[in-house]
Amino acid sequence: MTPERYAKIRQVLDRRQPDLRVLTDGVHKAQNLSAILRTCDAAGVMNLHMVTQPGQRTGIWKRSAGGSARWVKRHLHPDGSHATLALKQQGYRVYAANLSNKAVDYRTLDYTVPCVIVMGAEKTGVSAPVLALTDAEMTIPMMGMVESYNVSVATALILNEAQRQREQAGLYASPSRLSPTEYANTRFEWCHPKLARFCQKNNLAYPALDSEGDVLDPAQWYQDVRARKARNQPKELTDDHL
Structure with a gap:
């Protein structure tokens, strides 16, 4: 352990956000999960929750993840509604990316509070049981013919906004917010x-x-x-x- 390596570990750990989480509901493609994992690390997210179906693979591509699997804790859940409810009971607000009449611009939400960002599979979106438990539905404004970004790109955009808000609020400043x-x-x-x-x-x-x-x-x-x-x-x- 070199002094430089240890200093980097301490610096990154000091910026980790224990109350900003991501939950993927049915996302199963390894390249998408790997990219989301990498984005979580970049934004200081400490916990990634993944809802999977029986027999569904949740492999991570090391190249796409950029080594982030070591720095972000992964939690597997067999049921999205149970996972969401458990997080709500811990005091988290649940923000789901979803194309609907109720969806608001993702930039208008408050990410400085304890919150979970829910991302669904590209074809099916966030499941109905999870949507029923959300505090807000959000969307990313589009200017082209397509209706949505790739799920990993959308996650990056939303987490970038969460990072911006939290940085302005001083939530990345020392001392660490972890227990x-x-x-x-x-x-x-x-x-x-x-x-x-x-x-x-x-x-x-x-x-x-x-x-x-x-x-x-x-x-x-x-x-x-x-x-x-x-x-x-x-x-x-x-x-x-x-």
Whole structure:
């Protein structure tokens, strides 16, 4: 971990928006999901929710995603209405991109409040059960013959407006808006992804990091892990895994 790399991680993490989320309702093309994921990272979105049908693939194209899969948390949901309702119960406003008589210009909505941007599949749009739970429907004004942008392009335009509003409101300024626990855990996962996966697999607390992003007293931590293994912990906790 170089000082420059650690400084970049801290800078990006400081700007993450815990209360700005995106939910894709039925979007299944890998290239679209990958582009949306990349846009989420660029706008400081920390969580991308994806509603999928049984057997539906939600693969990510690494080239299109630009490595963003590591920096944005993905949540899979089998049912759009349940996912939307759960977010509303947490205090989020739900804004759905949809061509309808109720839709307003996307630039007139307030994105500085906790909100979820819902994007539907290009052919079918946002599903009716999800639309029934939305607080507002929005559209992007078009000047040509086509009625809408590609879903990934539309997501980018809307998130750019959300970013503009939030930046003006000072929501990207330090200190971080994440809770101390979420900040510490995410920082560790970004700095040490392999070790984080090992800790998750074996139900271990993340070790503390020093001011340069390195594990604080790694020898002592490894010794504690081995001691735990000796107390009849799962077989996975072997020296080969460390």
